[in-house]
Amino acid sequence: MQSFLVSTSVVGLAEIGDKTQLLSLVLAARYRKPIPIVLGVFVATLINHGFSGALGAWLASIIRPEIMNWAVVASFAVMAVWILIPDKLDDADALPVKDSMGVFGTTAITFFIAEMGDKTQIVTVALAARFHEFFGVVAGTTLGMMLANVPVIYLGHKFADRLPTKAVHILAALIFVVLGGLALRTALYPDAHPMF
Template sequence: MLQPFLVSTSVVALAEIGDKTQLLSLVLAARYRKPLPIALGVLVATLANHAGAGGLGTLLSGILNPTVLNWAVVASFVLMAGWILIPDKLDEGELAMPKKAMGVFGTTVFVFFLAEMGDKTQIVTIALAARYHDFFGVVSGSTLGMILANVPVIYLGSRFANKLPIKAVHIIASIIFVVLGGLALRNAITGTAFAM
């Protein structure tokens, strides 16, 4: 089904704008000035991270009572709608780069994977995988969304990032999460299993 892929791609791409991992992409691009290994590192780190998140979401959708799962999905979308409006910042601890022995690609995979742990886009990947019970559609869509949001920043740097209306993008993403939460609420109230 195409819907989980398209929803995951669009929601994650919007959620990633101004996110700490997008800021990390900008820092990596400025520090190393080697866009291809950085972009490939972001791809590998995202695939690994979102595969785990998608697996967890799919597992939860298989073991949780459908009513409990419906309400959990409602709660996650409502929380994401609010969380997306809080601007992210990179802490100094998150910028600790490993020794040069890892190279640009290895460093990017390592720091990006760690920065993505517990991040908005990882949480939304869990929620979407639970919502749609579609591991491949959600993981491929969320990974594409991350790439769509990060690769332009890696290649174009701050010239691109500084021109984005980040607040407006976050408001749009928040509205999408509210709509998804409303649809999930309808399903929870009516007892419908994951239909949109």
């Protein structure tokens, strides 16, 4: 349950102002069909985070725990800095697939491609490696992604313009610093009971 809650909150905050959230806004403005867009985002996220969670769990199983602990510390430190760098959605990233696939297909493929190498994908790998848990992490990161994107899809510019994006990014960065500190404690004192 802890992995689910941490994953949901971290990804939900990390997604605010992210390029995939901006893509959700573009898709909502272009197609004005929220249900297939939400379903496309859900399917793309579940598949992408499923692969990411599997990669993280696999890495945790093959890399010595001492090395994995330090890799998790480093990944949380990198994410704390990376989250403070605002994303921009390039025209080339916005809609790289043709409209002939329908709203759902266009959304699913475009969102899946945009999520490759994105912050939330990297976080999913790190969390799955840290918690040694696939299902709780993938369910949590997927829920966090949906919590951040569904309101944007339904409320569009009205909602997105009112979010204190900088404050949310600072809060997310602080959460990554705390998670990194807890992971550092585990790396320094591997025999102590882990705090998360």
